[in-house]
Amino acid sequence: MTVSNSQTVNYINPELTEAENAKPGRHVNLQYGYGPIPEQLKNKRIFFFDIDNCLYPRSTRINDMMQVKIHDYFKRNLELNDEDAHNLHMNYYKTYGLAIEGLVRNHQVDALDYNSKVDDALDLHAVLRYDKPLRDTLVTIKESHKFDFFWLITNAYKNHALRVVSFLGIGDLFDGLTYCDYSQYPIICKPMKGYFYNCFDLTRIDYNDKAAMAQQYFIDDSELNVKAAHDLGMGHVYHYVELQSDVQKLEQKPDFEEYYGKPGIKDPSKITIVTNFADLPKIIGCS
Ligand SMILES: [Mg+2]
Numbered sequence: 001m002t003v004s005n006s007q008t009v010n011y012i013n014p015e016l017t018e019a020e021n022a023k024p025g026r027h028v029n030l031q032y033g034y035g036p037i038p039e040q041l042k043n044k045r046i047f048f049f050d051i052d053n054c055l056y057p058r059s060t061r062i063n064d065m066m067q068v069k070i071h072d073y074f075k076r077n078l079e080l081n082d083e084d085a086h087n088l089h090m091n092y093y094k095t096y097g098l099a100i101e102g103l104v105r106n107h108q109v110d111a112l113d114y115n116s117k118v119d120d121a122l123d124l125h126a127v128l129r130y131d132k133p134l135r136d137t138l139v140t141i142k143e144s145h146k147f148d149f150f151w152l153i154t155n156a157y158k159n160h161a162l163r164v165v166s167f168l169g170i171g172d173l174f175d176g177l178t179y180c181d182y183s184q185y186p187i188i189c190k191p192m193k194g195y196f197y198n199c200f201d202l203t204r205i206d207y208n209d210k211a212a213m214a215q216q217y218f219i220d221d222s223e224l225n226v227k228a229a230h231d232l233g234m235g236h237v238y239h240y241v242e243l244q245s246d247v248q249k250l251e252q253k254p255d256f257e258e259y260y261g262k263p264g265i266k267d268p269s270k271i272t273i274v275t276n277f278a279d280l281p282k283i284i285g286c287s
Contacts, residue, residue, distance in 0.1 A: 009033040009177070013166040015125050025135055028162050028171030035176050035202030037149070042204045043212040044148035047141065049174070050190075050220035051154040051164055054240050055134065055277075058221075060127040069118040070099050078107060098155070098180075101187050111182035112157075119160040128167035137278050138173050144286035147217070152177040153199055155189045178202055190220070191228035207232060217284070219274065223250065226271050227259055236284070237271045247273055 011028040012021060020026060032038075049055060053063065074085035092102025103109035142150065150173055154161045158179040165171045178199040180189045188194045200207045207213060214235035220226050226239040239260075241247050250256060250273070251263050261267030274280060281287035
């Protein structure tokens with residue numbers, strides 16, 4: 001991969017042909033890389049975007065592809081049969097939130113080796129297409145000039161993030177990326193406060209400043225992540241829920257009104273559910 005040493009990150013996806021790479025947004029260019037952004041750009045208004053199952057639909061089944069790779073990794077590296085591999089995988093997922101966390105803690109697995117055999121080995125080219133409508137949606141928001149920066153925020157490692165945005169053709173629309181650093185121990189990921197604090201430090205948002213936090217925007221498909229962001233005081237939190245049946249399930253939760261307000265009633269102080277990504281400009285008042 002082509003990542004320069006300077007703060008700016010440039011990435012050209014080697015899996016794409018020259019013709020494919022010629023389309024707008026195929027080359028990833030992150031002006032402030034992985035941060036930190038310059039100190040004088042403090043407390044700007046930033047739109048933070050989760051990547052997986054948020055910038056592309058769940059119907060790509062990338063998550064299922066990932067589960068197969070993780071299962072194989074458990075089998076091969078720990079020399080387990082299918083049943084034991086499945087049980088241990090589920091056990092670690094429930095206990096730690098990420099399978100890799102259990103592997104590092106209990107089996108001294110090299111997290112970057114795991115990443116190269118799981119996330120980086122996914123055949124994303126087969127399932128992620130250039131997404132012009134997504135690009136148009138993001139450009140509409142960007143051109144409203146309502147935001148100082150667009151920032152990616154993912155629980156994946158950086159390689160995966162760069163690949164995904166280049167396949168989608170949106171690599172030129174973001175100013176930077178916060179990823180989950182698998183090379184650190186313990187691994188800090190969303191929805192942990194430490195992950196968000198690190199991201200705010202890198203984007204120069206003073207998370208103790210209520211007014212600064214109130215002007216931040218965040219979209220994610222994970223209920224735990226949006227609740228954590230809301231609890232931290234981010235003022236505009238959007239929960240991307242693709243399926244109406246999942247919205248209904250969410251509405252049954254005992255803490256639904258506390259986080260989302262009364263069903264069907266707009267309450268800007270609560271989390272907003274987004275069921276169609278293309279509606280985002282309208283929802284936030286950019287179109
Ligand atoms: Mg996600």
